[in-house]
Amino acid sequence: MDINLVYMVLFLAGIIGFAALNAAYLVWVERKGAARIQRRTGPSEVGFAGLLQPLADGAKLMSKQILFPDGIDKPLFMLAPMFAMIPAVMILVTIPFGPVGFGPFADFMLVAREMNIGLLMIFAFASVNVMALLLGGWSSKNKYAVISAARAVSQDIAYEIPMILIAITIVMTTGSMHLSTIVESQAGGFWNWNWLPLQGNLFGPVTFIIFFICSLAETNRAPFDLGEAESELIAGFHTEYSSMGFGLFFMGEYANIVIGAALTTILFLGGWLSPLPASIPFIGAPSVVWFLLKMYLLIWTVVLIRWTYPRVTLWSLLNLAWKIMIPFALVNLLGSAALIKILPMLGL
Amino acid sequence: MSSQALSQNQEVFELNLGPQHPATHGVLRVKLVMDGEYVVDAEPVLGYIHRMHELMGENRTWAQYLPNMGRLDYLSALSYNLGYVELVEKMMGIEVPERAEYIRVLTTELNRISSHLLWFGAFVLDLGGFTPLLYAFDDREQILDLLESVTGSRLTYCYYRFGGLYNDVDDDFLTGCTQFLKRLRSRMPMYHDLVTGNVILRQRLVDVGPISAEMCRRYGATGPVLRGSGVNYDVRKNEPYSIYPELDFDVPVYNECDSMARYMVRMDEIEQSMRIIEQCIAQMPQGDIMAPKVPKMIKPEVGDYYHAVEAARGTFGIRTVSDGKNQAYRMKLRAPTFCNLSLFQEASKGMLLADALAFMGSLDLVIPEIDR
Amino acid sequence: MAGYFKSILTGTKSLVTGLKITQAEFFRKPITLQYPHEVLVMTPRYRGHIQLVKNPETGTHQCISCGLCQKGCPSGCITVRGEKREGVKGKVLVQYDLDFTTCSLCGQCIENCKPGAIEFSLEYNLASTRKEDFHYDLLARLEEQK
């Protein structure tokens, strides 16, 4: 048999496991983190420090009855949660987590299937995610859900634009859509990473922040959780979902957070590269550990943000996108393009 | 969206907000007519928790009606206690000892702070921020502990009596109050940094839900809602009762008329209440806590009586008609949030749903008090 | 234009301040009580349901069955019954029932009681799915406490 196929299947299973595990334990991190931020204890009864709580929750969710409210569009209603989860898994397939970094497999790359148009593929699938919210909201025949779906769509569209504009800048400066190439081009210490303008990305740190905010908005996380604005729309598009239908939406949400953080890590924070030059032994070696470290740091910021800010309204959300982020991203794109042209002329 | 609305191609739809909805904090129902995200009409529907408090007042003796006062606005129950006992004292001409007056004001103001703190947390929760709620509860818990140590209850107090108090306070309570004030003083800047200054919050509150002074007058809105519209009216200053005239405090007034103004009024009132409490502790006289001669049977002269106090949410007035018996002939409670809510319908027209809910939060509604 | 950038700057600053506060709180100790594992001691003035005071000298209650508590109670949750007995002055208490479901813990019964025969208990761990569980026989309760 083709060794590549075995490799693929193994990795696919690994990726799905990774997504599920992350979803489960990010919930734990979120609950525990929120509790500590609010000076509470959080889950503490199931297992040590509540570590088994996600499993208990999962078992509970699965054993619940699936409710179909009267008059729903049943096929779409059942399809929507899958649309929430499948794109997330598809995207995770293309994400390179980096070489193992130590031991006998030091150079073994942890990636299911890298493509030379990886970045494009990610954005393509990320757009599918909107469909889940739209279908879920539309098919469940609930006014709150419909409002929520409409909000989610306009929000996702508004934030995809600055996100892609910034991604284009990165593609321009590195000259590739291949995620590994983008990472490798940032080699040589943290000052070479894309979040600083050294690589030709004119407003480096600003673009990093904008991209991060966009990834928040894309994943419908607070303070941009208009879609499931609890105090306004009950639970938004998944108001009518129960059991694993809800569970899939939930897992999809957390998988998307992982993706957002992973992508930000790859594009701006040098992926699996060490912040120090590779010439320094051990610490300087690229490794998947670095990748996970950066990714989880970003995820923690996401959690912290959720438990700090109030929710924005639809208008201020769109204002932020159209009046602040898109102009910045555009100027940055043009400026970086000019920089790329001018720098060689000056002989730099 | 109902299929009917779709087939007739109507542009508006009805949305039933409540009676079980996270933003209404209780069983208020608002029938919204919506055009997309915009509110076309909002009709509050009341009565889900109506308990006939007014009728109860006409069926039991004056003293037996006391516990009802803790169950109108359960978040600032002591103001209501105070209003009622002062009314009866006025009718019967009972003189209350100084010490009792000071303790009454002190506990009422503590209760006002706790009520405002809870509002603060719940309001930010309405806006989607969870954490400030828990911080505010932390502080509020200290107040509840203090009040529990003198009144015995945490929420539905029944502490004041005609002519005085149920029991005296001790020095532990007073030092506890001083410590609490110190703690809250150090916490206020944190609240302002975390919430007041937050750009997202400001965007949600500034210029949202403007209500003019004229509109407040028309609907009889009082309390922080009125003071956020630039009208300097506070029963404690305008129709002074108890020992308020002897105390030095300001009435915060903001002219912006928006939700932010109402927010700021309440935050400033917390500071002012702290000042009042400090003065009460400093000036607390020794002496009795019960008037020497309180008639066993309360039978007021025939007549029509009214007394108002400043509760945390506005003017709480009681009008009562006595026919000389040991029960009231007529009992009418003027609850502040009932009037404050009534302007919601007019003011929320054309607002975004999210803004309308923020606006509703800024009115500080307590449903059991609206329904009574 | 300057205002545009200034508002972005101040806005960002306020957001960062917020994050700093919550992150700092994260490292502080929780303040909540893990209820079934730790329990609070109620303050002496806590108002639980009423109970008959035990007189340490006689080992029994001091109620004279005057019925004033019953009369003054706004919610009518007290039922007192006394009996005339041979050789005993006054009445002997034979029944003291409290319907706690309607009690508002106002304290008027206690104030009405001349001999000080009733007081608030410190009982707060009360929960049940049956109404009848809150119909207390205070005399029997007093017996149990002996």
Ligand code: SF4
């Ligand atoms: S506390 Fe009040 S309501 Fe309860 S039994 Fe005594 S008098 Fe009745």
Ligand code: SF4
């Ligand atoms: S008022 Fe006191 S003495 Fe009289 S019946 Fe009640 S408990 Fe007994």
